[in-house]
Amino acid sequence: DAGITQSPRHKVTETGTPVTLRCHQTENHRYMYWYRQDPGHGLRLIHYSYGVKDTDKGEVSDGYSVSRSKTEDFLLTLESATSSQTSVYFCAISESTTYEQYFGPGTRLTVT
Amino acid sequence: EDKVVQSPLSLVVHEGDTVTLNCSYEVTNFRSLLWYKQEKKAPTFLFMLTSSGIEKKSGRLSSILDKKELFSILNITATQTGDSAVYLCAVVTTGSTLGRLYFGRGTQLTVWP
Numbered sequence: 001d002a003g004i005t006q007s008p009r010h011k012v013t014e015t016g017t018p019v020t021l022r023c024h025q026t027e028n029h030r031y032m033y034w035y036r037q038d039p040g041h042g043l044r045l046i047h048y049s050y051g052v053k054d055t056d057k058g059e060v061s062d063g064y065s066v067s068r069s070k071t072e073d074f075l076l077t078l079e080s081a082t083s084s085q086t087s088v089y090f091c092a093i094s095e096s097t098t099y100e101q102y103f104g105p106g107t108r109l110t111v112t
Numbered sequence: 113e114d115k116v117v118q119s120p121l122s123l124v125v126h127e128g129d130t131v132t133l134n135c136s137y138e139v140t141n142f143r144s145l146l147w148y149k150q151e152k153k154a155p156t157f158l159f160m161l162t163s164s165g166i167e168k169k170s171g172r173l174s175s176i177l178d179k180k181e182l183f184s185i186l187n188i189t190a191t192q193t194g195d196s197a198v199y200l201c202a203v204v205t206t207g208s209t210l211g212r213l214y215f216g217r218g219t220q221l222t223v224w225p
Contacts, residue, residue, distance in 0.1 A: 097143075
């Protein structure tokens with residue numbers, strides 16, 4: 001298995017609170033991605049990174065921000081969590097854009 | 113609108129059956145198509161297909177891509193209960209989002225003993 005961990009694995013938070021999810025990799029891969037998975041929608045890209053301090057938006061980026069200060073860490077922040085952000089969040093890594101992506105174990109986030 | 117469409121959405125078979133899962137896509141600047149298996153946890157990588165007509169095979173699983181007709185199939189022969197999972201198809205484009213995956217909604221396969 002690719003060396004990807006996500007923390008926390010489960011979180012329950014209240015509407016309006018800030019939340020930060022962490023993705024950590026030990027593979028030294030350049031590309032990192034955050035997806036959310038919801039019933040009826042499949043996996044959708046939130047943000048991605050193509051290097052340290054290089055990030056860009058995916059298709060569902062509203063309400064989310066990211067940061068990547070080290071190759072191994074990619075943080076996803078919900079500035080003010082809403083119930084619509086209740087989801088399972090997956091981090092993925094890739095050696096290059098032509099290679100397959102490997103997924104972390106996921107974080108189940110519930111916003112009440 | 114969906115760029116990647118998988119069918120059927122769900123499938124129930126008995127052990128030993130052979131199944132074919134379908135994935136059709138409509139994207140510009142196609143680069144590759146990937147298949148993943150998801151069993152109530154993270155998706156795990158199965159195959160990457162970039163060229164038409166070349167079958168990828170791993171044990172009882174095989175897949176092929178048709179770039180002219182814009183689809184791929186995933187075959188599983190002699191199914192086992194451990195094959196029960198959601199199978200995801202994803203397409204990579206060479207557009208502005210580097211290496212972005214467009215996922216289909218998946219096919220839920222249930223294999224009964």
